[in-house]
Amino acid sequence: MTEIGPAFGASPPDTAPHDPLIELLRRSARGDEAAFAQLYDATASRLHGLVLRVLRDPAQADEVTQEAFLEIWRSAARFDPARGRALSWLMTIGHRKAVDRVRAAEAASQREHTYQHRNAEVEHDTTADTVHDDLEARRVRAALDDLTPIQRQAIELAYFGGYTHTEVAALLDLPVGTAKTRIRDGLIRLRDTMGVGQ
Template sequence: MPGPERGRRAENDEGDPPYEDPLEPLMARVARGDEQAFGAVYDALAGSVFGLVRRVVRDPVRAEEVTQEVFLQVWQKAPRFDASRGRPKTWVLTLAHRRAVDVVRHDQAASDRDQRYDWTGGPAYDQVADEVTVRLEHQAVRRCLETLTELQREAVGLAYYQGHTYAETASILDANPATVKTRLRDGLIRLRDCLGVTA
Protein backbone atom coordinates (compact mmCIF):
# COMPACT_ATOMS: atom_id res chain seq x y z
CA MET A 1 0.00 0.00 0.00
CA PRO A 2 1.55 3.36 -0.88
CA GLY A 3 1.50 5.19 2.37
CA PRO A 4 3.20 8.13 3.94
CA GLU A 5 6.45 6.16 3.90
CA ARG A 6 9.05 8.38 2.34
CA GLY A 7 10.28 7.44 -1.09
CA ARG A 8 7.48 5.08 -1.91
CA ARG A 9 5.60 7.37 -4.24
CA ALA A 10 8.71 8.58 -5.98
CA GLU A 11 9.63 4.99 -6.76
CA ASN A 12 6.22 4.35 -8.20
CA ASP A 13 6.37 7.47 -10.31
CA GLU A 14 9.62 6.32 -11.82
CA GLY A 15 8.13 2.98 -12.67
CA ASP A 16 10.43 1.06 -10.37
CA PRO A 17 9.15 -2.18 -8.94
CA PRO A 18 7.17 -1.69 -5.73
CA TYR A 19 10.16 -2.21 -3.50
CA GLU A 20 11.31 -1.96 -0.77
CA ASP A 21 8.91 -1.53 2.10
CA PRO A 22 11.22 -1.32 5.11
CA LEU A 23 8.64 -3.27 7.10
CA GLU A 24 8.95 -6.35 4.89
CA PRO A 25 12.39 -7.49 6.07
CA LEU A 26 11.34 -6.65 9.62
CA MET A 27 8.23 -8.81 9.31
CA ALA A 28 10.37 -11.62 7.98
CA ARG A 29 12.46 -11.39 11.11
CA VAL A 30 9.37 -11.26 13.32
CA ALA A 31 8.19 -14.44 11.60
CA ARG A 32 11.39 -16.04 12.85
CA GLY A 33 10.61 -15.05 16.41
CA ASP A 34 12.80 -11.95 16.52
CA GLU A 35 11.45 -9.81 19.36
CA GLN A 36 13.74 -6.90 18.57
CA ALA A 37 12.37 -6.71 15.04
CA PHE A 38 8.90 -6.89 16.54
CA GLY A 39 9.75 -3.84 18.65
CA ALA A 40 10.67 -1.97 15.48
CA VAL A 41 7.41 -3.00 13.81
CA TYR A 42 5.55 -1.82 16.88
CA ASP A 43 7.32 1.55 16.78
CA ALA A 44 6.47 1.97 13.10
CA LEU A 45 2.80 1.07 13.37
CA ALA A 46 1.60 1.65 16.94
CA GLY A 47 0.53 5.22 16.20
CA SER A 48 -1.66 4.18 13.29
CA VAL A 49 -3.09 1.15 15.06
CA PHE A 50 -3.90 3.03 18.24
CA GLY A 51 -5.30 5.99 16.30
CA LEU A 52 -7.57 3.79 14.20
CA VAL A 53 -8.69 1.65 17.10
CA ARG A 54 -9.44 4.65 19.26
CA ARG A 55 -11.45 6.15 16.43
CA VAL A 56 -13.57 3.04 16.22
CA VAL A 57 -13.95 2.04 19.88
CA ARG A 58 -13.77 5.63 21.20
CA ASP A 59 -12.89 4.77 24.78
CA PRO A 60 -9.11 5.42 25.09
CA VAL A 61 -8.65 2.79 27.80
CA ARG A 62 -10.46 0.17 25.76
CA ALA A 63 -8.44 1.31 22.74
CA GLU A 64 -5.22 0.55 24.60
CA GLU A 65 -6.44 -2.95 25.40
CA VAL A 66 -7.43 -3.56 21.82
CA THR A 67 -4.14 -2.19 20.52
CA GLN A 68 -2.33 -4.61 22.77
CA GLU A 69 -4.45 -7.50 21.50
CA VAL A 70 -3.79 -6.50 17.92
CA PHE A 71 -0.02 -6.45 18.33
CA LEU A 72 -0.12 -9.77 20.11
CA GLN A 73 -2.02 -11.13 17.10
CA VAL A 74 0.61 -9.63 14.80
CA TRP A 75 3.27 -11.48 16.75
CA GLN A 76 1.36 -14.77 16.78
CA LYS A 77 0.34 -14.69 13.14
CA ALA A 78 3.60 -13.33 11.75
CA PRO A 79 4.81 -16.78 10.60
CA ARG A 80 1.76 -16.91 8.37
CA PHE A 81 2.03 -13.40 6.98
CA ASP A 82 2.33 -13.62 3.20
CA ALA A 83 4.11 -10.58 1.77
CA SER A 84 2.90 -11.43 -1.74
CA ARG A 85 -0.67 -10.71 -0.65
CA GLY A 86 -0.20 -7.20 0.63
CA ARG A 87 2.04 -4.88 2.55
CA PRO A 88 2.70 -5.36 6.26
CA LYS A 89 1.06 -2.07 7.19
CA THR A 90 -2.13 -3.03 5.37
CA TRP A 91 -2.12 -6.40 7.05
CA VAL A 92 -1.66 -4.96 10.53
CA LEU A 93 -4.29 -2.25 10.05
CA THR A 94 -6.69 -4.85 8.65
CA LEU A 95 -6.23 -6.94 11.79
CA ALA A 96 -6.65 -3.81 13.91
CA HIS A 97 -9.82 -2.75 12.17
CA ARG A 98 -11.42 -6.15 12.33
CA ARG A 99 -10.63 -6.47 16.02
CA ALA A 100 -11.90 -2.98 16.78
CA VAL A 101 -15.11 -3.69 14.89
CA ASP A 102 -15.61 -6.97 16.74
CA VAL A 103 -15.24 -5.09 20.00
CA VAL A 104 -17.78 -2.38 19.22
CA ARG A 105 -20.25 -4.90 17.86
CA HIS A 106 -20.12 -6.79 21.13
CA ASP A 107 -20.19 -3.69 23.21
CA GLN A 108 -23.55 -2.76 24.66
CA ALA A 109 -22.46 0.84 24.81
CA ALA A 110 -22.37 0.75 21.05
CA SER A 111 -25.96 1.89 21.04
CA ASP A 112 -24.80 5.16 22.55
CA ARG A 113 -22.48 5.91 19.68
CA ASP A 114 -23.21 8.85 17.44
CA GLN A 115 -25.53 8.13 14.61
CA ARG A 116 -23.72 10.32 12.13
CA TYR A 117 -20.05 10.31 11.45
CA ASP A 118 -18.31 13.55 12.33
CA TRP A 119 -15.71 14.38 9.70
CA THR A 120 -14.33 17.30 11.62
CA GLY A 121 -12.52 15.05 14.08
CA GLY A 122 -9.03 13.73 13.66
CA PRO A 123 -5.82 12.92 15.43
CA ALA A 124 -4.18 15.31 17.82
CA TYR A 125 -1.47 16.58 15.50
CA ASP A 126 0.55 18.34 18.13
CA GLN A 127 1.31 15.06 19.84
CA VAL A 128 2.28 13.13 16.77
CA ALA A 129 5.95 12.37 16.40
CA ASP A 130 6.09 12.69 12.65
CA GLU A 131 3.61 15.47 12.47
CA VAL A 132 4.16 16.63 8.92
CA THR A 133 3.88 13.20 7.36
CA VAL A 134 0.75 12.41 9.30
CA ARG A 135 -0.82 15.74 8.50
CA LEU A 136 -0.13 15.28 4.79
CA GLU A 137 -1.55 11.79 4.86
CA HIS A 138 -4.62 12.93 6.72
CA GLN A 139 -5.11 15.75 4.23
CA ALA A 140 -4.71 13.39 1.28
CA VAL A 141 -7.33 11.07 2.69
CA ARG A 142 -9.67 13.91 3.49
CA ARG A 143 -9.22 15.44 0.04
CA CYS A 144 -10.06 12.14 -1.57
CA LEU A 145 -13.05 11.64 0.70
CA GLU A 146 -14.29 14.99 -0.57
CA THR A 147 -14.47 13.55 -4.08
CA LEU A 148 -17.08 10.99 -3.02
CA THR A 149 -20.79 11.56 -3.23
CA GLU A 150 -22.41 12.35 0.09
CA LEU A 151 -23.98 8.92 0.34
CA GLN A 152 -20.70 7.18 -0.49
CA ARG A 153 -18.85 9.27 2.07
CA GLU A 154 -21.41 8.78 4.83
CA ALA A 155 -21.58 5.06 4.16
CA VAL A 156 -17.79 4.55 4.13
CA GLY A 157 -17.43 6.59 7.32
CA LEU A 158 -20.19 4.78 9.20
CA ALA A 159 -18.84 1.40 8.15
CA TYR A 160 -15.14 1.99 8.56
CA TYR A 161 -14.80 4.44 11.40
CA GLN A 162 -17.81 3.35 13.41
CA GLY A 163 -17.83 -0.34 12.66
CA HIS A 164 -21.41 -0.55 11.42
CA THR A 165 -22.47 -3.35 9.10
CA TYR A 166 -23.79 -2.21 5.76
CA ALA A 167 -27.28 -3.18 6.91
CA GLU A 168 -26.94 -0.96 9.98
CA THR A 169 -25.45 1.76 7.82
CA ALA A 170 -28.46 1.52 5.51
CA SER A 171 -30.80 1.81 8.45
CA ILE A 172 -28.99 4.87 9.82
CA LEU A 173 -28.97 6.54 6.41
CA ASP A 174 -32.51 5.43 5.69
CA ALA A 175 -31.32 3.88 2.46
CA ASN A 176 -31.75 0.55 0.71
CA PRO A 177 -29.17 -2.02 1.92
CA ALA A 178 -28.44 -3.07 -1.65
CA THR A 179 -27.72 0.55 -2.52
CA VAL A 180 -25.39 0.97 0.45
CA LYS A 181 -23.54 -2.21 -0.54
CA THR A 182 -22.98 -0.77 -3.99
CA ARG A 183 -22.04 2.67 -2.67
CA LEU A 184 -19.41 1.19 -0.37
CA ARG A 185 -17.83 -0.51 -3.36
CA ASP A 186 -18.12 2.56 -5.62
CA GLY A 187 -16.74 4.74 -2.88
CA LEU A 188 -13.75 2.48 -2.33
CA ILE A 189 -12.99 2.36 -6.04
CA ARG A 190 -12.99 6.13 -6.16
CA LEU A 191 -10.85 6.43 -3.01
CA ARG A 192 -8.44 3.79 -4.24
CA ASP A 193 -7.92 5.63 -7.52
CA CYS A 194 -7.71 9.05 -5.87
CA LEU A 195 -5.12 7.84 -3.35
CA GLY A 196 -3.15 6.04 -6.05
CA VAL A 197 -3.31 2.72 -4.22
CA THR A 198 -1.62 0.04 -6.29
CA ALA A 199 -1.62 -2.90 -3.93
Protein backbone atom coordinates (compact mmCIF):
# COMPACT_ATOMS: atom_id res chain seq x y z
CA MET A 1 0.00 0.00 0.00
CA THR A 2 1.28 3.44 -0.91
CA GLU A 3 1.99 5.83 1.94
CA ILE A 4 -0.17 8.89 1.44
CA GLY A 5 1.31 11.18 4.07
CA PRO A 6 0.34 14.83 3.92
CA ALA A 7 -2.23 14.39 1.12
CA PHE A 8 -4.86 13.77 3.81
CA GLY A 9 -3.58 16.29 6.34
CA ALA A 10 -2.01 19.68 5.74
CA SER A 11 -2.48 20.86 2.18
CA PRO A 12 0.66 20.67 0.05
CA PRO A 13 0.81 22.78 -3.10
CA ASP A 14 -1.75 21.70 -5.72
CA THR A 15 0.88 20.33 -8.05
CA ALA A 16 3.09 18.83 -5.33
CA PRO A 17 5.22 16.23 -7.07
CA HIS A 18 5.33 14.07 -3.92
CA ASP A 19 1.51 13.52 -3.90
CA PRO A 20 1.42 9.78 -4.56
CA LEU A 21 -2.23 9.91 -5.69
CA ILE A 22 -1.22 11.89 -8.77
CA GLU A 23 1.18 9.17 -9.84
CA LEU A 24 -1.34 6.45 -9.08
CA LEU A 25 -3.94 8.25 -11.22
CA ARG A 26 -1.45 8.63 -14.09
CA ARG A 27 -0.57 4.94 -13.94
CA SER A 28 -4.27 4.02 -13.69
CA ALA A 29 -4.93 6.10 -16.80
CA ARG A 30 -2.44 3.86 -18.63
CA GLY A 31 -4.38 0.76 -17.52
CA ASP A 32 -2.15 -0.19 -14.56
CA GLU A 33 -4.51 -2.26 -12.42
CA ALA A 34 -2.03 -2.56 -9.56
CA ALA A 35 -1.81 1.24 -9.36
CA PHE A 36 -5.57 1.50 -9.38
CA ALA A 37 -5.80 -1.07 -6.56
CA GLN A 38 -3.38 1.07 -4.55
CA LEU A 39 -5.42 4.19 -5.33
CA TYR A 40 -8.56 2.38 -4.19
CA ASP A 41 -6.96 1.17 -0.95
CA ALA A 42 -5.66 4.64 -0.20
CA THR A 43 -8.92 6.53 -0.80
CA ALA A 44 -11.91 4.16 -0.59
CA SER A 45 -12.72 4.77 3.08
CA ARG A 46 -12.74 8.56 2.65
CA LEU A 47 -14.80 8.46 -0.53
CA HIS A 48 -17.23 5.94 0.98
CA GLY A 49 -17.61 8.12 4.07
CA LEU A 50 -18.54 11.12 1.94
CA VAL A 51 -21.04 9.11 -0.10
CA LEU A 52 -22.56 7.65 3.06
CA ARG A 53 -23.05 11.13 4.54
CA VAL A 54 -25.01 12.13 1.43
CA LEU A 55 -27.09 8.95 1.06
CA ARG A 56 -27.45 7.83 4.70
CA ASP A 57 -27.96 4.27 3.48
CA PRO A 58 -24.99 1.90 3.83
CA ALA A 59 -26.08 -0.46 1.04
CA GLN A 60 -26.60 2.37 -1.44
CA ALA A 61 -23.38 4.02 -0.30
CA ASP A 62 -21.46 0.83 -1.09
CA GLU A 63 -23.04 0.68 -4.53
CA VAL A 64 -22.45 4.33 -5.35
CA THR A 65 -18.85 4.15 -4.11
CA GLN A 66 -18.21 1.31 -6.54
CA GLU A 67 -19.84 3.33 -9.34
CA ALA A 68 -17.60 6.27 -8.47
CA PHE A 69 -14.45 4.13 -8.61
CA LEU A 70 -15.55 2.69 -11.93
CA GLU A 71 -15.83 6.21 -13.29
CA ILE A 72 -12.45 7.10 -11.77
CA TRP A 73 -10.88 4.11 -13.54
CA ARG A 74 -12.46 5.09 -16.85
CA SER A 75 -11.68 8.80 -16.60
CA ALA A 76 -8.31 8.82 -14.82
CA ALA A 77 -6.67 10.26 -17.95
CA ARG A 78 -8.81 13.39 -17.56
CA PHE A 79 -7.36 14.29 -14.18
CA ASP A 80 -5.31 17.50 -14.42
CA PRO A 81 -3.07 18.16 -11.39
CA ALA A 82 -2.87 21.83 -12.39
CA ARG A 83 -6.59 22.20 -11.63
CA GLY A 84 -6.62 20.75 -8.12
CA ARG A 85 -5.59 17.97 -5.78
CA ALA A 86 -6.10 14.35 -6.75
CA LEU A 87 -8.11 13.60 -3.63
CA SER A 88 -10.43 16.54 -4.32
CA TRP A 89 -11.00 15.26 -7.83
CA LEU A 90 -11.86 11.78 -6.53
CA MET A 91 -14.16 13.15 -3.85
CA THR A 92 -15.94 15.36 -6.39
CA ILE A 93 -16.73 12.30 -8.50
CA GLY A 94 -18.02 10.44 -5.46
CA HIS A 95 -20.11 13.38 -4.30
CA ARG A 96 -21.60 13.89 -7.75
CA LYS A 97 -22.54 10.20 -7.97
CA ALA A 98 -24.19 10.33 -4.54
CA VAL A 99 -26.17 13.46 -5.39
CA ASP A 100 -27.24 11.87 -8.69
CA ARG A 101 -28.54 8.86 -6.76
CA VAL A 102 -30.48 11.08 -4.35
CA ARG A 103 -32.03 13.00 -7.25
CA ALA A 104 -32.91 9.77 -9.07
CA ALA A 105 -34.58 8.41 -5.92
CA GLU A 106 -36.51 11.65 -5.43
CA ALA A 107 -37.63 11.64 -9.07
CA ALA A 108 -38.74 8.00 -8.80
CA SER A 109 -40.62 8.79 -5.60
CA GLN A 110 -42.30 11.78 -7.26
CA ARG A 111 -43.25 9.67 -10.28
CA GLU A 112 -44.71 7.01 -7.97
CA HIS A 113 -46.65 9.64 -6.00
CA THR A 114 -47.97 11.21 -9.22
CA TYR A 115 -48.95 7.79 -10.58
CA GLN A 116 -50.78 6.85 -7.38
CA HIS A 117 -52.50 10.23 -7.25
CA ARG A 118 -53.66 9.98 -10.86
CA ASN A 119 -54.80 6.38 -10.53
CA ALA A 120 -56.35 6.53 -7.08
CA GLU A 121 -59.88 5.31 -6.97
CA VAL A 122 -62.23 8.12 -6.17
CA GLU A 123 -64.57 7.15 -3.38
CA HIS A 124 -68.03 6.78 -4.78
CA ASP A 125 -70.61 9.03 -3.20
CA THR A 126 -73.39 6.60 -2.42
CA THR A 127 -75.47 9.32 -0.75
CA ALA A 128 -76.12 11.03 -4.08
CA ASP A 129 -77.03 7.69 -5.67
CA THR A 130 -79.39 6.85 -2.82
CA VAL A 131 -81.14 10.21 -3.08
CA HIS A 132 -81.39 9.87 -6.86
CA ASP A 133 -82.78 6.32 -6.61
CA ASP A 134 -85.28 7.41 -3.96
CA LEU A 135 -86.50 10.30 -6.09
CA GLU A 136 -86.75 8.03 -9.12
CA ALA A 137 -88.72 5.46 -7.12
CA ARG A 138 -91.16 8.18 -6.01
CA ARG A 139 -91.65 9.29 -9.61
CA VAL A 140 -92.34 5.71 -10.69
CA ARG A 141 -94.83 5.17 -7.85
CA ALA A 142 -96.58 8.44 -8.68
CA ALA A 143 -96.73 7.46 -12.35
CA LEU A 144 -98.07 4.00 -11.47
CA ASP A 145 -100.85 5.64 -9.47
CA ASP A 146 -102.01 7.35 -12.71
CA LEU A 147 -102.59 3.96 -14.41
CA THR A 148 -105.80 2.00 -14.39
CA PRO A 149 -105.85 -0.76 -11.77
CA ILE A 150 -105.52 -3.50 -14.41
CA GLN A 151 -102.60 -1.72 -16.13
CA ARG A 152 -100.84 -1.22 -12.80
CA GLN A 153 -101.33 -4.87 -11.80
CA ALA A 154 -100.09 -6.14 -15.17
CA ILE A 155 -96.96 -3.97 -15.11
CA GLU A 156 -96.18 -4.78 -11.46
CA LEU A 157 -96.44 -8.51 -12.16
CA ALA A 158 -94.40 -8.34 -15.38
CA TYR A 159 -91.66 -5.91 -14.33
CA PHE A 160 -91.49 -6.10 -10.54
CA GLY A 161 -92.68 -9.68 -10.14
CA GLY A 162 -90.72 -11.11 -13.05
CA TYR A 163 -93.67 -12.95 -14.59
CA THR A 164 -94.02 -13.65 -18.32
CA HIS A 165 -96.95 -12.26 -20.32
CA THR A 166 -98.59 -15.68 -20.27
CA GLU A 167 -98.23 -15.92 -16.47
CA VAL A 168 -99.57 -12.37 -16.04
CA ALA A 169 -102.57 -13.30 -18.18
CA ALA A 170 -103.22 -16.40 -16.04
CA LEU A 171 -102.84 -14.50 -12.75
CA LEU A 172 -105.24 -11.74 -13.88
CA ASP A 173 -107.60 -14.19 -15.57
CA LEU A 174 -107.23 -12.41 -18.93
CA PRO A 175 -106.52 -13.62 -22.44
CA VAL A 176 -102.77 -13.36 -23.24
CA GLY A 177 -103.42 -10.74 -25.95
CA THR A 178 -105.39 -8.59 -23.52
CA ALA A 179 -102.65 -8.87 -20.87
CA LYS A 180 -100.05 -7.80 -23.44
CA THR A 181 -102.22 -4.84 -24.46
CA ARG A 182 -102.66 -3.74 -20.85
CA ILE A 183 -98.91 -3.94 -20.25
CA ARG A 184 -98.15 -2.04 -23.47
CA ASP A 185 -100.72 0.67 -22.81
CA GLY A 186 -99.54 1.00 -19.21
CA LEU A 187 -95.91 1.42 -20.32
CA ILE A 188 -96.90 4.10 -22.84
CA ARG A 189 -98.83 5.96 -20.16
CA LEU A 190 -95.88 5.63 -17.73
CA ARG A 191 -93.53 6.96 -20.36
CA ASP A 192 -95.74 9.95 -21.04
CA THR A 193 -96.29 10.66 -17.33
CA MET A 194 -92.57 10.49 -16.52
CA GLY A 195 -91.48 12.37 -19.62
CA VAL A 196 -89.11 9.61 -20.72
CA GLY A 197 -87.78 10.12 -24.24
CA GLN A 198 -89.10 13.66 -24.48
